[in-house]
Amino acid sequence: MSFREIxxxxxxxxxxxVGPPKGTDIKEMIHHMEVLKGKIxxxxxxxxQSAVMRIxxxxxxxxxxxxxxxxxxxxxxxxxxxxxxxxxxxxxSILGIQNVLxxxxxxxxxxxHKGAKPVYDVESVxxxxxxxxxxxxxxxxxxxxxxxxxxxxxxxxxxxANPLEPQLIKFDKKVKAGAKFFQTQxxxxxxxxxxxxxxxxxxxxxxLAGFVVLKSAxxxxxxxNNVPGIRVPQTLIDELKAAGKEKALDTGxxxxxxxxxxLKEENICDGVHIMAIGMEDKVPVIMERAGLL
Amino acid sequence: xxxxxxxxxxDLMENIKGYKSFFLIGCSECATLCGTGGEPELKSMKEVxxxxxxAVTGSFIAKTGCQVLGTxxxxxxxxxxxxxxxxxxxxxxxxxxxxxxELYEDKAVYPANDSLFLGNMTRLQFFDERCSLCGRCILDKxxxxxxxxxxxxxxxxxxxxxxxxxxxxxxxxxxxAWVRIYERMKKLNKLQELCETTxxxxxxxxxxxxxxxxxxxxxxx
Ligand code: SF4
Ligand code: SF4
Numbered sequence: 365m366s367f368r369e370i371x372x373x374x375x376x377x378x379x380x381x382v383g384p385p386k387g388t389d390i391k392e393m394i395h396h397m398e399v400l401k402g403k404i405x406x407x408x409x410x411x412x413q414s415a416v417m418r419i420x421x422x423x424x425x426x427x428x429x430x431x432x433x434x435x436x437x438x439x440x441x442x443x444x445x446x447x448x449x450x451x452x453x454x455x456x457s458i459l460g461i462q463n464v465l466x467x468x469x470x471x472x473x474x475x476x477h478k479g480a481k482p483v484y485d486v487e488s489v490x491x492x493x494x495x496x497x498x499x500x501x502x503x504x505x506x507x508x509x510x511x512x513x514x515x516x517x518x519x520x521x522x523x524x525a526n527p528l529e530p531q532l533i534k535f536d537k538k539v540k541a542g543a544k545f546f547q548t549q550x551x552x553x554x555x556x557x558x559x560x561x562x563x564x565x566x567x568x569x570x571x572l573a574g575f576v577v578l579k580s581a582x583x584x585x586x587x588x589n590n591v592p593g594i595r596v597p598q599t600l601i602d603e604l605k606a607a608g609k610e611k612a613l614d615t616g617x618x619x620x621x622x623x624x625x626x627l628k629e630e631n632i633c634d635g636v637h638i639m640a641i642g643m644e645d646k647v648p649v650i651m652e653r654a655g656l657l
Numbered sequence: 658x659x660x661x662x663x664x665x666x667x668d669l670m671e672n673i674k675g676y677k678s679f680f681l682i683g684c685s686e687c688a689t690l691c692g693t694g695g696e697p698e699l700k701s702m703k704e705v706x707x708x709x710x711x712a713v714t715g716s717f718i719a720k721t722g723c724q725v726l727g728t729x730x731x732x733x734x735x736x737x738x739x740x741x742x743x744x745x746x747x748x749x750x751x752x753x754x755x756x757x758x759e760l761y762e763d764k765a766v767y768p769a770n771d772s773l774f775l776g777n778m779t780r781l782q783f784f785d786e787r788c789s790l791c792g793r794c795i796l797d798k799x800x801x802x803x804x805x806x807x808x809x810x811x812x813x814x815x816x817x818x819x820x821x822x823x824x825x826x827x828x829x830x831x832x833x834a835w836v837r838i839y840e841r842m843k844k845l846n847k848l849q850e851l852c853e854t855t856x857x858x859x860x861x862x863x864x865x866x867x868x869x870x871x872x873x874x875x876x877x878x
Contacts, residue, residue, distance in 0.1 A: 442810075446858065468817050471809050473827045482810065489814040490858045504858070522818045530839040533852050534815030540855065549818055592821035 367406035367434050367463055368516040371545060371570050376628045377405040377635030378656060379436065379547065379572060380647050382428065384409065384419035390427065396644035397431040403648045403657060404433075406463060408547070408637065411438040415475025422452060425461045436518070437461050440469025445485035446494070446504055453498055457513040465518045465547065466491040489534070489541045492517055496542035518545040521571075522593035523560035524553070532563055539567045547637040549593045550576040552600055552619075554626055561632055570634040573627055577643060577650065578616035581605045617646060621653035628654070658687035659723075659750040660776040660784045661694070664769060670709065672767045673744055678712040680735070680742035682757055684722035684749035692782055693770045694718070694748035702748065702769065714741040722753030729760050739764075792863030798854055800841040805859070807834035813856040815839075 371377050380400055385393055400407060407428055411421040425435035437456050444452065453464065468488045472480045486494065494504050501512035519538040525531035535546070546564070551557045551573050564571050576594075578584050581604040584596040600619055607615035624636050640647050651657045673679070681699050688694025695718065703713045715738025719728045732739065739745070744765040747754040750772040757766045776784035789806045795813070796803060805811045809827050816835035819826025823836045842851045 468810055468812055470819065471827050473809070484810045484812070485861070486858045487810065487812045487814060488817075489855060493855075520818060525816070525818070525820060526822050527836060527839070530816045530835055531818075531820075533839070533848075534835075536852060537814050537855050592819050592826060 366516075367436070368544075370405050371634060374634075376656070377570075377572065378403070378638065378651060379406045379408055379635065380404045380638045380640060380644065381408045381410060382424065382433075382644070383413055383641070384421065384424040386416070386418045388419075390419070390424075393424070394427070394431060397428055397433050399645055400647060401432045403651060404638075405635070406434040406436050408436045408438055408465060411440045411467075411469065412443065412475070413438075413470070415442065415470045415472045415477070415480075417475070417477055422456050422459070422461070425456065426459050429460060434463070435461055436463040436465050438465045438467060439491065440467045441484050441486050441488065441491055442469035442472065442482055443480075445483055449486070449491060450494060450498065450503055453495065453513060453515070454509075457498075457515065462514065463516045463518065464495060465520065466495060466543070467520055488519060489537050492519060492538055492541035492543050516544055517542060518547060519543040520548070521546045521564075522549040523551055523557055524549070524595050525593045528560075535564070536567075539569055543569060545570040545572065545634075547572045548574040550574045550587075550591075550639065552578075552594070552596045552623075554623055554632070556595075557627075558632055564633075572635040572637040573623075573633050574637045574639060575620050575624065576639045576641065577613075577620050577646065578604060580609070580612040580616070583616075617650050618653065621650050624650070624654035624656070628656070658690060658776060658778065659752070660773045660786075661688055661691050661750050661770040662773060663693055663698075664771050666705070669746070669767065669769055673711075673746070673765075676711070676744040676765065678714050678742045678744070679706060680714050680739045680745050681716035682722065682732075682745060682747045682749070682753070683716070683718040684753050685718050685720050686722070688722070688749040688753065688770065689718070690778060690782075691784070694722075694753075698748055702746065714738040719749070719753065719756075722747070722749040722756055725756050725759060728756050732760065790864070791859065791861075792865075792868070793860060795856060795859075798856055799838050800845060800847065800851075802834060802838045802841060804834045804838065807831075807837065813859070 382396055409421045409424045412418055421438050425437050428435040466488050472482045495515050495517040498513040499515055501509050521535045522531055581601050584601045587594045588596050604612050604615055627633055638647050683694035683699045699716045706713055715735055717735050745757050746767050746769050747757050748769040754768040774786040775788055777787050778784055786806055788803055791805050816833050820833040825831040825833050842848050
């Protein structure tokens with residue numbers, strides 16, 4: 365079954381992230397793919413994440429398929445104008461890529477080519493509309509195409525954004541623009557996430573809660589201070605502290621597993637998205653502890 | 658107004674190293690307010706050039722340096738001084754510099770300033786950019802705050818995930834344009850309108866360069 369079919373069947377899905385490397389040596393990335401194969405339902409292939417130049421997402425999506433993983437093509441609006449985006453989407457479609465995650469993309473000032481000209485000819489909401497158009501046989505200018513795409517298109521949302529309401533307004537616009545599924549920024553407070561889900565459940569879209577494993581109390585504090593839309597509650601920071609240096613990572617994995625289990629048991633959302641950031645090996649362990657394997 | 662700042666002096670010196678005599682043109686409008694092309698700046702440019710062993714044959718502050726015909730008329734009395742100069746240094750924006758280029762076809766003209774943006778002056782010599790002259794204004798849909806300019810990504814439909822406590826992902830010194838728009842629409846009781854409008858991708862053909870405009874009706878001969 366495809367990711368779309370699994371998600372629509374009502375099964376609790378798991379996606380994880382695979383980050384393309386900088387350079388042509390893809391041994392480690394392929395190892396990650398092999399670890400994830402058969403365990404997760406789809407793999408997000410990031411698009412020059414944090415505006416750091418790496419292998420393009422589309423090529424790595426193809427490699428993922430060759431290694432038995434269903435890819436979700438992450439597509440940002442930072443580096444391509446509307447012609448480039450549409451052309452890449454058509455290319456992705458003929459390669460057999462079925463899922464696309466539409467994002468605006470981190471600003472070039474976050475990355476390693478700070479002098480680059482940011483494109484942002486369109487943004488996430490408009491990109492979703494473009495995908496919807498291509499799925500219906502029309503390009504953005506309304507020209508009829510010979511053969512249409514059949515993408516399952518998704519978007520991102522930050523359930524703990526501050527302030528929240530403008531973020532929710534944008535969420536609604538993304539739904540209206542055709543988003544079928546959402547993957548969220550990392551969440552750490554299930555009660556707050558439930559509040560967000562009350563809003564999201566007004567629409568018939570699927571929501572996958574995002575997870576970033578906490579490796580230490582220091583990392584939790586770093587995320588709180590530096591990463592927009594992430595709020596690690598003090599109780600979790602205390603739990604990591606109490607575990608001590610040796611056991612902090614293990615405790616972080618337990619926290620993630622515990623949260624995933626709760627989401628599934630209480631039927632709070634439709635699945636989870638684990639952003640392992642270099643610890644792809646640990647994804648199956650977390651899934652096992654969450655009772656998903 | 659057009660915001661300018663002085664170019665690196667050594668770059669200007671490199672440009673003019675082959676010339677000995679100069680005429681200086683400033684501007685009484687934006688460049689004066691920016692402190693790049695008014696009386697004091699022209700005076701100090703003259704002093705610096707003379708200290709470098711160059712001659713300044715004269716100087717003049719145009720009323721509006723981007724106004725070609727007016728500036729041409731204003732410059733008439735300076736014909737001798739300009740004739741004597743091998744090179745003109747313009748201390749206004751790039752538009753003012755090109756007025757001089759048009760008026761003095763045979764003379765070298767160099768800019769003393771970098772032209773930065775169309776800006777609002779918030780207090781003396783504090784400037785910020787609020788309009789990028791996109792050619793088709795959408796302020797009617799965004800509570801009068803321009804996301805094309807105020808949001809580094811030019812997002813047209815709400816804040817990105819990088820918004821942190823109301824501030825922009827690229828700098829804590831910048832307030833997120835979409836939080837500002839949201840707050841203003843809320844004050845105006847127009848949140849409903851904000852929710853219901855999806856702004857379409859911009860038609861950038863309106864910003865196609867070079868742009869020209871004839872704003873008056875041509876008189877029939
Ligand atoms: S939308 Fe913004 S950039 Fe365009 S004309 Fe209006 S204020 Fe200027
Ligand atoms: S934080 Fe706000 S102003 Fe900054 S890029 Fe995102 S939407 Fe634009």
